[in-house]
Every structure is written in structure tokens, then in C-alpha cells.
Amino acid sequence: MIALLLALGSSLSYGCADFLGGLGARKAHVLRTVMIAAPASLAVELLLWPFLGASFSTGALAWGAASGVASAAAFALLYKTLAIGPMNVLSPITALVSAMLPVAVGLLQGEHLGTAGLIGLPLALTAVILVSTGSGTGSARPSHTALLLAFGAGAAIALQLIFLHQAPSDSGVAPLIIGRAVSTTVTLAAAGIMYRKLGPEKPAYAMSAAAGVLDSVANLLFLFAARNGDLAVVAVITALYPAGTVLLARRVLAERIHRGQMVGLGAAAAAVSLLALT
Template structure:
């Protein structure tokens, strides 16, 4: 139950972070947004270090560095819009891969889990079915980026799960330090192409901070529960993104998405009994 609650908290934080990050990336070049979000995220993790500890072993450093790939790619995907389609597509891919890895590693589910797991995946699919009549349709490039971002996030979750259990927040610090350095280098190389638009500073920083909170909650959840269950609950984060997109941007929430939200609630209830 503790792992499930932590995973739900991670899902909520990811949904809010992705909404703010994608919205901020629409106001300026994505690298300008990530240049603010990544250091803000790193600052939160450094502040947590004295309280949660950090052991920089070879495993923690290696897996942490490997987890750094998803940050800019996800925000680039969401910036291409429409947000209520691309975020769930990314989430579906990011859920399926960790679930497969967890099952291959020998994790087992009870009867309730065998019902809740596919229901959760169905919920993500239903939430993603937002491009109905009258909706803006994503381009093929945007969909490919969404698939790539989903795979990158899946690898990030898998790598964080593989980090030593006694490493504290070291994997998060290493991962965010690497992503910040890569982002800074990329911005330097592409300086002339970044444009003159100012990023949404507060929005981008908030997205980075929430992303750190989400990563931390996922890390704690995966250390106290199965990757199979934790990953699929975390992947329900588009529910928050979709609802925020509806409230703030006026993007339509279709009947299928509402059914998906209800299915997600049932799935979480089943997984709580697993």
C-alpha cells in the first residue's frame, strides 16, 4: 500500500510537471525551458541530500547517469501539441516497457493485480484517444517523438529501479547533473538557433522542481514495491495532464477519455488489493 500511494503521488507530480514543462516550451525554444527546469530540478535534489542521504557508488553513478536521457525529449514532444494526445501516447510506451522488464525479472501478481494491470494499460489507451472530430491532430513527427520520449522515460524508470537500494538520492543527483550539463552544452552549440523569446521562468522552474519530486517518489515506490505495479500506476500521469490542459488551455476531454479516467480509478483499486 505504501508503494502504491508513493506511485500515485509520483503520477500526480509527473502530470503537473509535464503540463507546465510543455506549456513553458511553447513560449520559447525547448532548450531555453530546460535550461531553467534542469537546474531547478537539481537544486531540489541537492536540498534533499542532507535529509535522505546519498551514496555515490559505481552502481548509483552508472544507473543515475543512464537515466538522464528523457528530460528534454519529453518537453520537446509536449511542445509540439496537442497536449491531450501526445502525453498519453508517451505514457503508454513508458508503462509497457517497465512492466515487461518487471515480469521478465520474475515479479508475480495476484488475481487482483492480473485484473488491475491490464485495466491500467487500457485506461492509458482510452485517455490517449483524444483526437476526435474537431480536434487538432498531431503530425507524424510529433507522434514519433512521443514514442521516443515514452521509450526514454521507460528506460529512465528502469534504470532508477536498478540503482542500489542504499544509494539514497545519488542516482537522481547524478542523472540531473548529467542532463543539466548536456543541456548546457547543446544550448551553447545551438545558441544562434534558440531565438530571442524569453522562457516562462517561473513555470519552467516549477516543472523542474515537480519533476524531481516525481522522480523521488517513484524511486521510493520502486524500492518498496514491484516495478510492474509501480510503473503502471506512475504511467497514469496523463490523467492530470489532460485535466490541466482542459482547465487551462480549453482542450477538449472526450467521452473516451472520461471512461479512461474511470477505468484508471478501478485499476488502481484492484492494484491496491494485489
Template sequence: MLALLLALGSSMAYGCADFLGGLGARKAHVLRTVMIAAPASLVVELLLWPVLGASFGPGALGWGAASGVASAAAFALLYKTLAIGPMNVLSPVTALVSAMLPVGVGLFQGEHLGWAGLVGLPLALAAMMLVSAGGGAKSARPSRMAILLAFGAGAAIALQLIFLHQAPSDSGVAPLIVGRAVSSAVTLTAAGLMFRRLGPEKPAYAMSATAGVLDSVANLLFLFAARGGDLAVVAVITALYPAGTVLLARSVLAERISRGQLVGLGAAAVAVSLLAST
């Protein structure tokens, strides 16, 4: 149950972070947004170091660095995807992709599910597909490029979660610190190389920093959830974060929520209840 609650908290934090990051990327080049978000995440994790502890062994360094590279790609691809929009379609697409890969890895590594899990996991995946279906003919339809970016973002998120899960369970927040340091370095290097292409627009500093802080909180909650539960279950619960993004997009941007998406949100709630009983 604790792992489930942590995964739900991670899902909520990811949903809010993605919404703010997507908005920030609409105001300036996506790299300008990530340049602020990634270091802000690193600051949070460094502050947590004395509280939660960290052991920088070879496993934590290696898997943490790998997660950092994936995180940098996920940041840029996801925020660019959500900046193109519509958020209420593209965010669930990334979630579906980001859930399927960790589920496959978890089952391949020998995780076993009871009847509730066998019903809850497919239902959760179906819920994501319903939420990602959009609002029909009257809703804005994403471009082919936006869909490709969404798939790329989902794959990068999945790899980040898988790499974090592979890090030693006794390493504390070391994998997060190493990962965020690497992602910050990759992002700042890319921004330096592309400086002339970033445009004159100033980023939304507060919005971008808040997105980074929330992303850091989401990663932390996922890490502890995965250490206390099955990767297959935790990854699917975490991947329900589009519910938060969709609802925020509806409230702030007035993006339409279709009946199918409402059914998907309800199915997600049922799936969480089933998975809670595993």
C-alpha cells in the same frame, strides 16, 4: 499500498510538470525551458541529500548517470512534443510507451502478479489508449512528427525509470543527484553548442523552474515506490500521469475531452483500485 500511493503521487507530479513544461516550451525554444527545469530539479535533490541520505557507490554512479542521459532526452523530447500539441493526445501516447517497456523488464526479471494485477495492468494500458484516442474528427489531430516525438519521449522516460530502478536500493537519493547533474550538463552543453539557434525569446522562468521541481519530486516518489513494490505495477501507475495533463489542458487551455477519454479516465481509476489489491 505505500508503494501504490507513492506511485500515484509520482503520477500527479509528472502530469503537472509536463503540462507546465509544455507551456513553457511554447514561449521559447525547448532547450531554453530545459536549461532552467533541469538545474531546478538538481537543486531540489541536493537539498534532500542531508535529509534522505546518499551513497555514491559504483552502482549509484553508473545507473544514475545512465538515467541522467535518458532524462535529458526525455525532457527535450517531451516538452517539444507537448509544445506542438495537442497535449490531450500526445501526453497519453508517451505514457503508453513509457509504461510498456518497464512492465516488460519487470516481468522478465521475475516479478509475479496476482489475478488483480493480471486484470489491472491490461486495463491500465487500455485506459491510456482510450485517453490517447483524442476527441474524434472535431479535435485537433497531431502531426506525424509530433507522434514520432511522443514515441521517442516515451522511450526515453521508460529508460530513465528502468535505470533508476536498477540502482542499489541502499543508495538513497544518490542516483537522482547523479542523474540530474548529468542531465543538466548534457542540456547546458547542447544549449551552448546551439546557442545561435535558440532564438531571442526569453523562457518562462517561473513556469520552467516549477516544472523542474515537480519533475524532481516525481522522480523521488517513483524511486521509493519502485524500491517498495514491483516495477511492472509501479511503472503503470506512474504512467497514468496523462490524466493530470489532460485535465489541466482542459481547464487552462480549453482543450476538448472526448467521451472516449472520459471512459479512459474512469478505466484508469478502476485499474488503480485493482492494482491496489495486489
């Protein structure tokens, strides 16, 4: 039950962070948004260090650094994906992809899926197809570029979660601190190299910083959830995060989608729910 609640909290935080990050990336180049979000996220983890403790063992350093590289890619790909939009279609795609890889890793490590999980996996793939290929006049159909970015973002998120899960369970927030320090360094280096291509637009500072803070909270909750439960189950519960993104997108941006895609979103919700029952 503790792992479930932590994973649900992580899901809600990720959903809100993604919405704010994607919205911020519409106002300026995505790297300008990530340049604010990543350091803000690191600041939160450094503030939590005295309270939650950290053990910088070799394992924590290695897996934390790996998660940081994946996190930098996830930040940039996800915010760019959501900036292109539509959020209420692309966010569920990233969620399903980000859930599938941890499930596979969990199974390889000896975790077991019940009947619900065996039904949920193919249903999840069907949902991806339905959500991705909705058609009709006025439908919010994503471009091929947006779909590729969404799949890439989902894979990067999955790798980040897998690497965090591999870190020693007694390392406290050390993997998060190392990971965020690495992702911040990678982001700032990329921004420096591409400085002339970033454009003159200023980032939405408050929105970008809030996205980073919420992303840090989400990572923390996921880490503790994974330490108290199975990776396969925690990952798919965390993958419910599009619910927050879609709700905010519909309310704030008035995004609308085709009926066929609504069926896909329903199938996605059902698939994640089934997987969560395993």
C-alpha cells in the same frame, strides 16, 4: 500501501511538471525551457542530500548516469511533445509507453502479473490506438510528428525509471543527484551547440523552474516507491500522471477532444488501473 501512496504522489507531481514544462515550451525553444528546468531540479536534490543521505557507490554512479542521459532525452522530447499538443491526447500516450517497458523489465526480473494485469496490457495497447487515431470535425488529432515524439518521450521516461530502479537500494538520493547532474550537463551542452537555432524568445523562467522542481519531487517519490514495491506495479501507478496534465490542460487551455478519443482515454485509465491491481 506505502509504495502505492508514494507512486500516486509521484504521478501527481509528474503530471503537474509536464503541464508546466509543455506550456513553457510554447513560449520559447524547448531547450531554453529545459535549461532552466534541469538545474532547478538538480538544486532540489542537492538540498535534500543532507536530510536523505547519499552513497556514491559504483552502482549508484553508473545507474544514476544512465538515468541522467535518459532524463535529458525525456525532458526535451516530452516538453516538445506537449508544446505541439494536444496535451490531453499526447500525455496519455507517453504514459502508456512509459509503463509498458518497466512492466516488461519487472516480469523478466521475476515479478508476476495476475489476471488483471494480463487483461490490462492488451487494453493499454488498444487505448493507444484509440487515442492516437481519433477523427471527426473539430477533433484534437495529433500530427504524426507529435505521435513519434510522444512514443520517444515515453520510452525515454521508461528507461529513466528502469535505470533508477536498478541503482542500489542503500544509495539514498545519490542516483538522482548523479542523474540530474548528467542531464543538466547534456542539456547545457546541447543548448550551446544549437545556440543560434534557439531563437530570441526568452523562456518562462518561473514556469520552467517550477516544472524542474516538481519533476525532481516526482523522481524522488518514484525511487522510494520502487524500493518498497514491485517495479511493474509502481511504474503503472506512476503512469497515471496524465490525469494531472489533462485536468490542467482542460481547465487552463480549454482543450477539447473527440468522442472516440475520450473512449481511448477511458480505456487508458482502465488499463492502468488493472495493471495497478497486479
